[in-house]
Amino acid sequence: MIPYSSFTLKNGLRVLVNPAPQTPLVAVNILYGVGARDEDPGMTGFAHLFEHLMFGGSRHIPEFDRPLQLAGGENNAFTNNDFTNYYITIPGENLETALWLESDRMLEPDFSQQTLNVQKQVVIEEYKQRYLNQPYGDVWLLLRPLAYKKHPYRWPTIGKDISHIKQATLAQVRDFFHSHYAPNNAFMALSGNITHEKAETLAGKWFEDVPARKIKNRNLPEEPPQQKKETLHVERKVPANAIYMTFHMGPRLSGAFYTADLISDILSNGKSSRLYQYLVQELRLFSDIDAYILGSIDPGLFVISGTLMGGTSMETAEQAIFDMLEQLKTDTVQERELAKVKNRLESTWVFSMDSILNKAMNLSYFDYLGDVSMINTEMKRYHQVTPGDILTEVQNIFTEENMSVLYYHAV
């Protein structure tokens, strides 16, 4: 059990507290409920660009990083399709420095043309480094629009087109802040050397006067059920052919989510998993193969990706994967195999919850999902999944018309 308490400030800011007295540090995590899915299709990549701008100083504080480093703190942030997450770890005695900095940029970041110009360039270099200059780096730029036609999950967080970033103006960026960043759209978690009383005093002191704002309504188009198999062939200068398959699956808060997650583990978590044992070790068709789920809040994707051994054709590779999926429909998963993937999930969870930062991130995330108590019930949800649930879900997901395939040809 992870002990926690929570409270809400008058401006709507949620605060979660997890005391862990054995560490001298505190992790401060703030999740803002804005991600790439909240972007205008003509202005993609903004949530992520904005994450960069949050480090450019704020109304009363010219620099974000410097005072934090002076206090012995470390920080970073990430943006995904569902939310933007900022985190700090700091020696407990300097916690106020972190809260001072975070509250001031929640109040208002410093929007200067200079900061925007530089960070636009940094993001463009990031785009080149991560998406263009790595073998297979552009896969998600191609896969998302193949699998999603309506829902904003059809673009990645870096943006649909880098020209959106190049054209971003100060006015647009400022507007983005005011319609998404607010205490009433933020979830703060403190984990480590902290008590509930101290958290109440300090959160009240630094965040109470940040005004609540009117948040833009989220009214996202639903992705209609896929009607036919989607395919895309590309040629790139890479050393080996690769194949990427996606299938639509249930949303984060559905029971189907847990089942799909376990199915992905049965297929590819660990060396005894089905795809690894059969397609890599025995048939030697792939040099590596992976099955995983994207974990998104709205209906997500079940993904299978494999790098082909020289000599394996795309047709053979695709058929081999599909056969393994078909086998799941006829060959019911046995109790021992299911127990195995549950045990693995549990140990991954135990090791990850050893970190105060991971605990803080998860508290914020589950609170954003609407129920912070999930941090202590997640494992139970996985344990409740039966072989029958697996069978139902496999039949639901793995059909040809629910599938999109990207064929990545090496030339």
Place this chain on the structure above:
Amino acid sequence: MNIHRETAPPILPVKDIHWIPPEEIRFSDGHKMYLIRDDALDAIRLDIIFPGGVWDEHKPLVCRTTIDTLREGTASRDAATIAEIFDYYGSYIMTYSTRDYAGISLYSLTRYAHEVLELLEDMVYNPVFPDKEIQTYLKKQQQSFLIESEKVTYQSMSAFLEEVFGPSHPYGRRIVPTHYNEIIPEDLKAFHHESLLGNNRYFILAGHVTDPLIKDIQKRFGKASSFMESSGRRIDASPIVPHAVKRHVLRDKAVQAAITVGKKTITRNHEDFAAFSFVNMILGGYFGSRLMKNIREEKGYTYGIYSVIQPLRYDAHFSIRTETGTEVCRPALEEIYREIRRLKEQPPAEDEINLVKNYLMGSLLQSLDGALARADMIKRLTTTDTPLDFPKSFAKTIHTITPEKIRIITEKYFDPDTFIEVVAGSCVHGKK
């Protein structure tokens, strides 16, 4: 509440890094185990470290392949059985090999630790290196290597190491794709027998440690082995005279170039190491560093730039690393040299020294937080022959460093004319 947002809350510098060297126990046969207890964690991690690494190899890749394929079958179990049992208990086995050592990490829930230890023992003592599994492993590795070696960062770093240590030195030697075709199971059996079991291996146990667990590990792994202790380094590593050189690895169509600028440097056991780390920090060791501020935050030439010290067992190197758009690669290089020169021309004033001091102390505290982090620190220290009180002496040097000491270190180690420069990718020539 009345607050003054313009004024920073008072800062308390980190005084104590809370480092206590670990408990050490010796098995009856002399092998050593370090213990880091954390009863709040419902799991354990056991590391077995096999010193030797590339130094003990007769052929490239033998060390890595041996440690990675211990799990491919034992006298009584095949690879699939071994994998299934570890997976069933939710246990993770990670193998690693660096230039100086190889190792295994076993991650396990406390309640299944005994079950998986038996399997681990079997893997360590009775591997058979079956031909088919070894061939599959090598093919997979070769393919991953081909993908990795496409990256400009890989090309830049491997050319840099070759320049620093020389192409035949274990730290500078390159892997080429054909190396993967040359390994046969006999190489692995010999390496297992002579180096893994022959050398003075040791253990690091972290997490929920109980007496029965210690006894079990001792019973399984404290068997007196009949092998002689290895004679140690097999390759004569003649030190290379520092030389400044510029090398360009051509790559068409890469949209970014990877830059590595650096040199050979001192190890953790050198008296200047902590002060050297301090100056490295100022230059490029953290997000607020001079390089990051100038080249990312002011000019936007890159997503990130860092300078990194890599202490090895017998030597060390340090380098400034970044990836930049090809059209800004030349100006980025010029700025890198400008920042190296500026260490001397505009030495850090009190506030910059103070900032780096506090930040370094904080990050040291972070790197020691939790049982697994402490175990990692012990691994870093023991594999580089560094005394276990190093974190304390390091913290003391950082805490008491003076501008004069910084000046001496800058003079001694940061002369731009002694740096090696490697660029992979195209770097458009400017006016220079």
